[in-house]
Amino acid sequence: MQSHASGRSTLLLSGRHIAARVRPGEYIRAVEAAFRGLGAGALRTPPVVHIPATAGGFHVKSAIGAEAPRLTSVKVNGNFPGNPGRFGLPTVQGFVALLDAERGTLLALMDSAEITAQRTAGSSLVAALRLACPDAEAAAFVGCGVQARSHLAMLRDRFPLARVRCFDTDAGNAARFDERAKRLGLESQVAGSPAEACRGAAIVVTSTPSRTALLGPDDVAAGSFVAAVGADSPDKQELDPELMRRSSVVPDVLSQAVAMGDLHHALAAGIMTAAQIHGDLASVVTGRVRGRTSADEVFVFDSTGTAAADLAAAELVYTTLRNDPDVPRFDFAP
Secondary structure (H helix, E strand, C coil), rough: CCCCCCCEEEECCCCHHHHHHHHHHHHHHHHHHHHHHHCCEECCCCCCEEEEEEEEEEEEEEECCCCCCCCCEEEEECCCCCCCHCCCCEEEEEEEEEEEECCEEEEEEEHHHHHHHHHHHHHHHHHHHHHCCCCCCCEECCCHHHHHHHHHHHHHCCCCCCEEEEECCCCHHHHHHHHHHCCCCCEECCCCCCHHHHHCCCCCCCCCCCCCEEEECCCCCCCCEEEEECCCCCEEEEEEEHHHHHHEEEEHHHHHHCCCCHHHHHHCCCCHHHHHCCHHHHHHHHHCCCCCCCCCCCCCEECCCCHHHHHHHHHHHHHHCCCCCCEEECCCCC
């Protein structure tokens, strides 16, 4: 970790500032280091707190580093799927607070949407580089919002993607994503269903607010890598438990995945046990658990979103922008 100033000035970082100064590739390196830290016991992540609300909900994720200089991040995210249609607001809104864990100083308050999108896509990319077929040319996106866009950008940079199919219950979202993919030089098509989108895809990204399974065991081709990132609370679900049972399942954080996400539903249905899990991503990254060894193996990366990645991303953003004169800040009273 970098050394941080001991002053009392706090940065106020908008999503615009962050997106303009921090490149996607930097998040990948930061997130990979976070999973290595998890595997080595250098990061601690307390349990996630879920706060239900009428039209959505909030979750609170935190992490603290065990090595000097010690930093802590606390992220509060609101997830309200009806916001775009009802209010013209983003589905996900919130903030990340980065703190000096030795002094208790608030170093920065950051818009969480950009950090969440990039660290989530970065986590999927870290998993894909070890679990997806390296020559993957076709990808499917079920859900065409912010997460789909950030995943497309990172995957296109690291895999030889040529073809994309996409599906969204919001036809406008699907059309905009289709246009974006075509502007990137990809052959793209809007599918009529999640199953149609996944036909022949080597990489599948699901990023929806669904509360029922969208993909079953026959919808995913042999050898596919599935990044399931939408089910970030206990009541959300994107993959059928039978698809989970037939796949090699790699959760980002096992303790979270057994309580939320698609693994949670497979365990609750009694169709899987914890002993059948391939291993968590930290174990794969550190080499304690193997990655892909067969062209036909189906991997599911069950991404519930770890605060360790939030902390890594927040430190990256703070280090990049802390000396930027255009970034607003405020000072605590002496």
